[in-house]
Amino acid sequence: MKKIGFLMAATALVAAGSAHAESHEGRATDGHLNIIYWQAPSLLNPYLSGGTKELEASSLVIEPLARYDETGTMVPFLVDEIPTVDNGGVSEDLTTITWTLSEGIKWSDGTPLTAADAVFTWQYCTDPESGCAQLSNYNDVESVEAVDDRTIKITFSVPKPFPYGPFVGAQSPIIQAAQFADCLGAAAPTCTDANFAPIGTGPFVVTDFKANDVASFVANENYRDPMKPAFATLNLKGGGDAASAARSVLETGEFDYAWNLQVEPEILNQMAAAGQGTVVSAFGTSVERMHVNQTDPDPELGDERATVAHPHPFLTDPNVSRALSLAIDREILVEAGYGSSGQPTCNVLPAPAIYASTNNDWCLNYDPDEANRLLDEAGWVMGDDGVRTKDGERLSILYQTSTNSVRQGTQALVKQMWEEIGVETELRNIDGSVFFGGDPSSPDTFQKFFADIEMYTNNFDGTDPERYMGNWACAEIPSPETQWQGSNMQRFCSEEYDALVVEFGQTAALEDRAALAIKMNDMLMNSGSIIPLVHRGGVSAHSNTLEGVLMNEWDSELWNIADWTRAE
């Protein structure tokens, strides 16, 4: 029912947006737009800051060649068509891709956008001294050439079945070569003016930027569509917290759009009842999941703690993990902590739709009896104190996550649910900047994983899961030898899986890639080393007088701001 409601709201929005687009009168006729990002942007150059807030704010000004729309489909922005193998834009051997810029696109200062700007952007980000946060978008790029003023040819060092890393999506916009010419490499941070007010091809131009506070914009006179954007001026204010940002849109009506409203669903619904605005959500690839440690985190093991030398005493048994998963009522977790921004899921790869497996849906059925039966069968005997034991080992789990009120709520609920099947749980939470900080000298990082189970959310940029699924290769296991770097937190290792990772990198056809991704997802689920909990979406709110908002989790939420209008 919830899903249907959401779909209907989305359809209504689309209809409203397109109906209005015709009646709206032209550029800068709809006055002022007020947006609140409670985490304010620190600068407007996404290459120097990997944060989402900077990506989103800069997307008002600078643009990539193509963006992802709200369904995750690529749409051309600065080009007329997306190059593919079929239209000849991508070479048969998958090593080059050629983009052709649309005719007549200008920077906001009136100078033409040329292929040289794209070449410069690549050089800017790949300079080893610049510390570019979006470097991974240019992975395996051998060269970017300007064939002529409008033709950009990207050559990869290996065949790229998905060649849309560079210059696609909010993570990889094109910056102006003329403005950033003196900002290469180590000089990048010294260009404060350029980092605060980049010149772009997007619908708005920066007029004033106060770091971590407020940014002001006016409509770009040189924007390619003479009728857009509808708003003449725009303010992006920051600061405070998510709840008060929601209030400023839903209750006081001071703002038109609020981003990332991670507020308890109860409170958000109450605010929405005031009738000033609408809560919108969209789903991307984020999954709140538990990683189940396959190695023994016992402190007595010293330096070999949580390394593959010592398998976990009981969590390597897929039946134990399956029991733990069955004993979790995901609906309750969603209801308590996520509301419309969450859906129960049984896959670590839940989207886009073609990659989503349906083979693990057993986990959606909350079934403590089956969980008890599995544990009985595995030889875990219920003790007098309500905790199961086997060969003197207690079924006791240390469960850690980052500090965050929703996560601590989930922890408490799960502890209770597991108590019912005779599992003893000790809870622990660690400050996010330490947990995710990756400092090899800290014992509390998620890579070290000195616990039995840890919970957090991860996702991937764009729509291609190749790199994401590669996270669980054996070589990605964090260990003292790798200075505790790596993305295979639960230390899952299978030769068969590694072979699939290699195969993925060589498969071009979309259907085959989808089949591979599903197979890999299912392998992970069957191993019991990951327990997916909630497919998380983004939640924002907009005023009822604002039309054209198409909530997007695949790109910047402000991706189509040129089409936003004020209702009469």
Place this chain on the structure above:
Amino acid sequence: MFAFTIRRLLFAIPTLLAISFIIFAILDLAPSDPTGNLPLTISPEVRAQIRSSLGLDEPFPIRYLLWLKQFFINEPLNLIEGWTGWTLGDGERMRVTSWATRSPVVDLIIERMPQTLWVVGMSQVIAIVIAVPIGVISAYKQYSWFDQIGTFVSMVGFSIPTFFTGLVFIVLFSVHLQWFPSIYDTNHVIDSWDSFVFQIKQMIMPTMVLALATAAQLSRYMRASMLDNLQQDYVRTARAKGLTERVVVMIHVLRNSMIPVVTVIALNIPTIFGGAIITEQIFRVNGIGQLLIIGIQGADIPLVQTLTFIFAVLIVLFNLIADVLYGILDPRIRYE
């Protein structure tokens, strides 16, 4: 007095150097990482490159000395250049640069100063204006209904935290009555009567929230100090001389009672520059307090280091000022 002031100022130098070292060491030892808040989609190799571009792979003493040089040599030179228009040396010098914004920390602080001074400064002024008369009257008419109400209100102001009063104010005045904006507009320019009225409107709530808390504290000090002095022999003498009650209370007693209150006020002044972390967040005043908390959350060490050090300087300075004021208010106190 002059020699005393100079001596204290000279003593302050090693104290402040020690403080700056301790702050730097604590920040360095704290297990936080400037790339810790980035999305997980950014790989560890890229994070390592970002850290090295921030200079984090240099050893601790080098980074500390670099900060000292940037803060004590480069920044003052830069200020002098800005004021006079001269070019000293080649004009190219590394300033203290924030990691999150990649811009000079001092520029950020200057940008934040106006709203903090307006809101927090005004709240201190209002607090004093409210607290002193309440304290005086409460003490003079001890146990009267005025005193009882004053005691009640100050206890309320003292015990309810600003994050609660702030929210109550917003729900009442912004959501229900819609009198005042709940979000402070830092871009607002005062150029007409209407815009001045708007400035007052947007300042009222944060200012009053802070003023209530400070006034509660000050009025209690004022009342206690007045009560002490009203019992003194010199008061009886003054009355016996036939002085009017007004002169006795307002001149003899008040001046003597101000001594401890002035200390409290002087020691409160550094907090004006420090901003009000919680209140600034609630009303989005985005002044110094909000800058500090964002810096701490984002592990922006140069920013936090510079801000906390400036606070340390202000605290040392205003302690000295309070001592000097003692001497002016009470001629019996002499520093040799």
